Amino acid sequence: xxxxxxxxxxxxxxxxxxxxxxxxxxxxxxxxxxxxxxxxxxxxxxxxxxxxxxxxxxxxxxxxxxxxxxxxxxxxxxxxxxxxxxxxxxxxxxxxxxxxxxxxxxxxxxxxxxxxxxxxxxxxxxxxxxxxxxxxxxxxxxxxxxxxxxxxxxxxxxxxxxxxxxxxxxxxxxxxxxxxxxxxxxxxxxxxxxxxxxxxxxxxxxxxxxxxxxxxxxxxxxxxxxxxxxxxxxxxxxxxxxxxxxxxxxxxxxxxxxx
Numbered sequence: 001x002x003x004x005x006x007x008x009x010x011x012x013x014x015x016x017x018x019x020x021x022x023x024x025x026x027x028x029x030x031x032x033x034x035x036x037x038x039x040x041x042x043x044x045x046x047x048x049x050x051x052x053x054x055x056x057x058x059x060x061x062x063x064x065x066x067x068x069x070x071x072x073x074x075x076x077x078x079x080x081x082x083x084x085x086x087x088x089x090x091x092x093x094x095x096x097x098x099x100x101x102x103x104x105x106x107x108x109x110x111x112x113x114x115x116x117x118x119x120x121x122x123x124x125x126x127x128x129x130x131x132x133x134x135x136x137x138x139x140x141x142x143x144x145x146x147x148x149x150x151x152x153x154x155x156x157x158x159x160x161x162x163x164x165x166x167x168x169x170x171x172x173x174x175x176x177x178x179x180x181x182x183x184x185x186x187x188x189x190x191x192x193x194x195x196x197x198x199x200x201x202x203x204x205x206x207x208x209x210x211x212x213x214x215x216x217x218x219x220x221x222x223x224x225x226x227x228x229x230x231x232x233x234x235x236x237x238x239x240x241x242x243x244x245x246x247x248x249x250x251x252x253x254x255x256x257x258x259x
Contacts, residue, residue: 030075030166033231037207037221042214047075048164049182050157054171054210056188061092061172063189063205066225068138068168069105073230075166078135081128082112085121087142089114092172103203104227109135118147122156129159129167140170153179176210184211190222193236202226204235 031044038044045051055064072080082095097107115121118141125139139156141148153169157180160167169181176184186208192201202224211217222235 031231032071032074032223033226033229034221034223034234036234037223037232040216040219042216045071045166046182047166048161050153050160050167050169050180052169052171052176052179052181052184052211054174054176054184054186056186056206056208058173060187060189063203064170064172064187065092065140066103066203067185067187067205067207068170069100069110070103070225070230070232071168072109072136072138073105075136078109078133080110080136080138081134082110082138082140083121083124083128084112084114084140085118085142086114086116088140088172091142102227103225104230118142118145121145122147122152125156125167126159129156129165130163132163132165134165137165137167138170139167140172141174143173145171145174148177148179150178150180153181157181181211182213183209184217186210190235192224 028048029042029044029046031038032041053064053068055061069080095107095110095112100107100110113124115124121139121141125137128134128137137160148169156167156169159165169179188206188208190204190206192204195201204222204224206220206222208220209217223232224235225231226233
């Protein structure tokens with residue numbers, strides 16, 4: 001048995017041990033929680049599709065990872081499988097259980113698996129995405145990930161649509177390339193709105209929709225995460241919809257690094 005088969009066998013055992021597989025009869029979309037953004041998307045993000053999440057800058061990696069896990073809390077019950085290249089974990093750190101709990105994220109649902117390189121990552125992702133019991137698959141390559149080309153993303157997208165497993169490509173310190181993803185997002189950390197006595201407020205992000213296969217791209221939202229309801233909401237700092245500049249990302253904002 002080669003390394004990839006061993007990884008998949010171990011994942012299947014762990015997935016079977018987690019309670020709460022995906023119930024039948026789920027709608028084809030899951031709401032993000034913010035009414036304006038969900039309305040813009042036609043009710044939320046499509047399930048069983050490939051979506052790309054790009055950290056605007058390397059320092060926004062934690063916010064992009066947090067956004068991925070927050071979306072996983074919205075998609076439904078069941079295991080969340082996170083496949084990472086070993087280099088990504090060495091450079092960006094491990095998940096922190098107490099920090100996840102503070103965000104309202106159940107660490108017990110997360111199956112984190114390290115793979116040595118891009119080839120093993122794509123092979124494992126191709127197997128996991130076909131496992132319908134998985135609620136969400138997060139695939140985190142390291143930087144440019146040359147093997148993750150249009151053909152490889154198309155394979156993942158087709159498999160996700162067949163199985164119904166919502167799949168996120170988490171990209172840090174990488175430039176967008178042609179892909180078969182349904183949506184492409186850019187995530188940037190922003191300062192949270194302080195609570196009484198200047199206590200830190202809820203995690204906040206600046207979220208830009210860079211690409212949408214339905215032609216809905218070109219908007220920007222500032223959102224806060226509500227840990228009690230496990231949903232996003234409009235930040236008090238957020239205003240009306242803002243168009244994204246053509247061919248480029250938004251200007252960097254000052255603020256604290258968040259989750």
